[in-house]
Structures are given as structure tokens and as C-alpha cells.
Amino acid sequence: MIQYFRFYTIITVIFCFLNISSAQTDRAIEDKITTLLAKMTIEEKIGQMTQFSAPVDSFIDLIRAGLVGSILNLTGAERVNAIQKIAVEESRLGIPLINGRDVIHGFRTIFPIPLGETATWSPDFVKEAARIAAREASASGVHWTFAPMVDIARDARWGRISEGAGEDTYMGKIMAAARVKGFQGEKLSDPETIAACVKHFAAYGAAEAGKDYNTVDISERTLREVYLPPFKAGIDAGAATLMCSFNEISGVPSSGNKFLLTDILRSEWAFKGFVVSDWQSVTEMINHGNVADTLEAALLAAEAGVDTEMVSGSYNKFLVQAVKNGQFPEEKINEMVRRILRVKFQLGLFDNPYTDSNREKTELLSDQNRRFAREISAKAIVLLKNENEILPLKKNLKSIALIGPLADNQLDPLGCWFCNGRADELVSVLQGFKNKIVYGTKINYVKGCEIKGEEEPDLQEAVKAAMNADVAVCVVGESFDMSGEAGSRARLGLPGRQLDLIKTVYETGVPVVVVLMNGRPLAIPWIAENIPAILETWHLGTECGNAIADVIFGDVNPGGKLPASFPRAVGQEPLYYNHKNTGRPPVQKTRFITRYYDMPVEPLFPFGYGLSYTTFEFSDLQISKPEIKIGEELKVGVVVKNTGMVKGDEVVQLYIRDLKGSVTRPVKELRGFKRITLEPGESKKIDFTVGKNELSFYDINLNYVVEPGEFHIWIGPNSTEGLHGRFQVVKGQ
Secondary structure, three states, X not given: OHHHHHHHHHHHHHHHHHHHHHHHHHHHHHHHHHHHHHHOOHHHHHHHOEEEEOOOHHHHHHHHOOOOOEEEOOOOHHHHHHHHHHHHHHOOOOOOOEEEEOXXXXXXXEOOOHHHHHOOOOHHXXXXXXXXXXXXXXXXXXXXXOOXXXXXXXXXXXXXXXXXXXXOHHHHHHHHHHHHHHHHOOOOOOOOOOEOEXXXXXXXXXXXXXXXXXXXXXOHHHHHHHHOHHHHHHHHOOOOEEEEOOOEEOOEEHHHOHHHHHHHHHHHOOOOOEEEOOOOOOOOHHHHOOOOOHHHHHHHHHHHOOOEEEOOOHHHHHHHHHHHOOOOOHHHHHHHHHHHHHHHHHOOOOOOOOOOOOHHHHHOOOXXXXXXXXXXXXXXXXXXXXXXXXXXXXXXXXXXXXEOOOOOOOOHHHOOOOOOOOHHHOOOHHHHHHHHOOOOOEEEEEOOOOOOOOOOOOOHHHHHHHHOOOEEEEXXXXXXXXXXXXXXXXXXXXXXXXXXXXXXXXXXXXXXEEEEEOOOOOOOHHHHHHOOEEEEOOOOOOOHHHHHHHHHOOOOOOOOOOOOOEOOOHHHOOOOOOOOOOOOXXXXXXXXXXXXXXXXXXXXXXXXXXXXXXXXXXXXXXXOOOEEEOOOOEEEEEEEEEOOOOOEEEEEEEEEEEOOOOOOOOOOEEEEEEEEXXXXXXXXXXXXXXXXXXHOEEOOOOOEEOOOEEEEEEEEOOOOOOEEEEEEEEOOO
16 A cells, blocks of 8 residues: 555656646747747748748748748758758748648558558557658658648548548547647657648538538538547647638638637637648638638638648738738737747757758668558458458469559559659559469469540450469559549549459459459449459558558458448448438338438448458447446447457447437447457457547537437447447436
8 A cells, every 4th residue: 555655656746747847848938939029020920920832942032031931842851951041040030940741641651541541440550650650751851741631521522531531520539639649749849750730620521512622511510510529639639730621611711710710729629739721722712702802811811810821922912011001910910920939849940950861861661661551551451342251362373363453553552642652662462462472373464454544445365364363353443643632533433444344354254352442432333242352452552562462362361441431322422321310211111211212322331341351259248237327437348259260350349329319319429449359269358438428419509418318339340230238328416
């Protein structure tokens, strides 16, 4: 007891010391900012709020004059240091620049696209990917990444679904926090960290018709319940910056939306970091139609709370005169500049503005980074179908036909936003197969057709290769530029003539495996019905081919799960599992229900779905008590057993449903998950806690509350299967 008391006392003292030390550091930074602000002219203050993109030749003189606060898209430690030297040693006040870059899923070592990383259902792996990306980027002179993108995307037509965590808000919160912590580490002053920027604020993923940059019109309840929580999670994790979105919400573009950027972000959430606009989004408000000219755009954005303007330059052109004319208060400018300078101090740029150029030699594309890329890529792969256990392939097959435009492709598997990744450093699927084969198996590679285009392909070579093989592996999907920004699609099937290629190979009678590479859910009903084995591999990045070979030949048992529902047809979009029930749900046996006349309403493959080379059994659902009071916690658990013959991963998923609320509730909501590894025959008890965080929602008056009533609960392998139980929530005494 005495030892425990001593240990507790020591921990308490350390905790108090750290808090005092942190508070002292914060006060010291604020004092330095106050002193610096007193020395700055209004031109220099507005300069801190201005960002320009590389190449920098056209604005070197502005940097020298102290009229630029940040730059983007400049990489290479020596080049960044040279520009930083001008800012630090030649400008009047020596304020360092902050250098930003879109480090979305790796810097030089490219990991799976964020949607693919999320398919691991492992926040630890996602955090480590961001950590490695930060080390590489910081070694190349990058201080700040425009990531993570935390937009919830329920419409697979929207190209930027590839950049986020998919359709679910709970998953979005978990992954947002993991990525922020990975980028920023324990403290921003560590030279191996970079500042995170949660984006795009807000509801960008709800763009009408899935068209990028398009209008968003949703209720405040939907905004707060579905789209805002991942932003709050990223900020709570310590995100230093935030980027506003291109879209409008209910008639107000985000770049001029004071409700978002001041009322919610500053007043409700007490965000201390700074806000950056998206590329030219301030002046694009003229096109939106809520401002008449660039002056109005600059004034509205600044009043709303945009601290840094990216690229368009309206702050530099107009805010100085607006302050001098009394159109805009200098006190507010001081607040905005304080936020920018605070992040620069936190990054340690005033004490150490230059990057150690020697780090680039050891950090970029190291063997260790490649090993991790291979591991996370394999974990991201989702087995969608494995009829008659065609997978894994035996390593002693006589011949394999490797067919498709992505089979020997070193560019497109990098995916959208591949930053400083290089095609010549990517392992193709063909190379991955060659690396894996040790028994003299002959690999016949045939491209078959292009990814895009409607020209009639010559398929005879593909037919010949298939007919002379034990198995045909068709590697198909999207090019890197068919998803990501400006990558919206009105059709969600395989582009070009790739489906014709698969059908032709299938008609030979040879067993066929389809390997999908894509940045979004695809509509593949014919493939799902006819092809015996299907792997969803996303765009995996640098170690693509090795990771796919690891899974196809059974050295890694796939355990990934879908972070977004796969539709049967594009007409089902938007498509998401946690929809509302309606007054005429599709379970009723009548014509007059929520349904389609020509196909089922259910997805082709549901959220959370993914198979394994082994099998798992869920049993013994335990709910600690049938009734809890508001504010109490409930313990729930389940036993999971590997009932197959090989070691494998399962993702245990917890869903709840509130049967009655003051406003309607979704049919299911993810409220917990754990990825586990089990040996053959091994069982494990998995426990979850359900409490206020899992049960709260925005009631009829937009208060965040837990309401009494009956709740259903499921624990299982995906959003459509699982053991079912129920419990009651009652008012406390």
C-alpha cells in the first residue's frame, strides 16, 4: 500500500510538473508574439496571412520584404533552406516561413490511399504511416501537411472519397485522431514532426451528385451529427491548423462562413490554431455569387475567420488599405497573425528555421519504411470473394496468366496525391509475382487493354495466355487520376474495355482471380456473380506488387474490411449502411416501400465486409446488465474463435441502434471495433464499453444528450451480420 502511494505521488508530481512546464512555455510564446506584433507594420502582418506556391522566383522580393508568411509545394532541404534564409536573414524582422505540402499518404515512400489505409481497421497502423510520412517530409524541408482529410463521404461518385476514411462518422473520428497524432508526434518542436491540417471544413463530402466543388445543402443536425465530429476529433488530438472547404453550405461558401469558422470552430470548440483557405477559394466566392469583387471576398473571408489565404493574394492586395481606411479592425488582424505566429513558435521555427539536409539521405525510402509500406499494404487488402477456396494460389503452379492494364503498371498504383513518390521505385504486380515465385512457375504477362478508352482491344493474346495457364489473374481498375480531387465519376463500373477483357478470359474456362485497384467503391455486379475470387487492393503505393503477391500466395492472410459500401449500380448512390429507416422500410412485403423497382436496395458488398483464408465463429454475447441509467456505462463482450486451419485476422465490430428518439435515428451505428489475430482453434474474449459517448445524439432542440429508451446491439464481422442483444437506458434517480 505504501509502495502504491509512493508511485501514485511520483506520477502526480510528474504530471503537475509537465502541466506547469507546458503552461510556462505557452505563456513564454504568447509574450514573444506580443513583443513581435508590436514591431510589425500592418503590411508585415498581412504578409504573414499570405501564402504563395512554388516556384518561388516570382515572389522572392516579397519574402525579402517580409510580405509572405508561408509557401507550399517546395521540397528538398537545400532549396527550402535557401528560401528560408532569405526570410530569416534578409527580411526586417526575420520571421521564418512555414512550408506546406500535400503529404496525404506518404511523402517518398507511398502508402495505400487513405481509404485503403482505413481498410486496415487499425488506427495504430494508420498513425505509424503518418509518422513515417512526417519524418520523410520534414527531412525534405516540409513543416506542414494539408492532411488529414476527414470529410465523410457517402457517395462513391465523389473522387475525394479516396482521401478520407469512408462513409462512417465513428471511423472518421478514430482515423482523424490517429493521423493527426502520427503527423505531429509528441510535440511539434521535434524536427521530425510536421503540423497537421484537418480538412475540408466542412461537409465537402456531401457535394450534390458527387461532383467535386459542388453545392452542399444539409440540416444543421446532419452537419453536427455526421460531418463535424471527425474535425472535432482531429482538433482534440491537437491539430495545429484547419483548412476550409471549396463548397458552400446552405448558401454560404465555407471561405466566408462565420458560423463555421468563428461560431463553431473558435467559440464552441476553442480552436487555437490557424485556418487556411483552400487553393484560391477566397476569390472563388465571386463565382459562388455571394461577393461582387476581390475586395469583398477578402473582407468576408477575414471577417469569417480565414487566417491564411492560399495563393489568390486578395489579402495582400486589399486588406492593408482596408485596415487603414477603417473598413477592417487591426485588432482582428492581430488575432489572426497571433494564431499563425503561435504555430511557427510551436514548430520551433524561430529557434531552428533550417532543416538538416543530411536527414534526406537516411529518411527517404529507407528499407525500414519500405518494409512498413509492404505490411500496411497487405493489411489493407480486402478479400471480397473466394469461391471453392481458389486463393491462396499454390507456389508450385506450372503457369500463371497475369493479365490486365494494371498488372505491370508502376504509375497508377501510386494513387492520387502521391506527393514525391516515384513510379520507378514502385513494385508492380508482375515484379511482385516474380519476387515470390521460387519453383519455376511460368508467368505469362499480357496487358490486354488500356485502363481508359473505348477502342476495340485485341484480346487474342490474353485468351492464349489464359488457356495455357493453371489460373488467370486479372489486374484491373482505375488510373491514379480517376479519383482524388477533380476525379468524380458518373459511372462506377470498370472504365474502358476492362470488363470485356475479364469476360473474355472467363469464357476460356480457366479459373480467374480479379485483383481490383481503385480509389473508390466500384459497381461490379457481373464480376461479383461470376468470378470465383476477388481482391480489393485499392491503390497501395510503393510496395503494391509485393503486398499483393504476399496475399495471393498466402504468406499473408487478408484481414481488411470495407470502409465504404460497394454499390450494385451507380443509381444506388449515395449509399451508406447507417441510413434512416423511413415509415415504409424495405423489410415489409408490399410494393409500396422504400426500394428500387429493378434491383435490391442492399449494397453489393456492405460496410465492414471482408473475408479471410480462415473462418471465425462469434459466440457468447454478454451484456453486463439489461438496464443502465443515463450516464452509466455498459460492458458488452463476445467470444471469437478461429475455426479454420490457418492464422488470421478478424475485425470485431460493435453496432447499436436507438429504437426511439425525439428525432429519428439510424438503423445501425458503428460504436467500436478491434482487429485481432487468432491462431487456428484459438478463442479470445473481446470486450467493449458503451456509455455516454456511444449513446448521445442531437435531440429535437440540438442538445447533445442521451435519451431513455430501448437500444439494440450487434457484435459481428460486418455491418449486416452479428450476434444481437438489447438493453434499456432509463432516467437516473
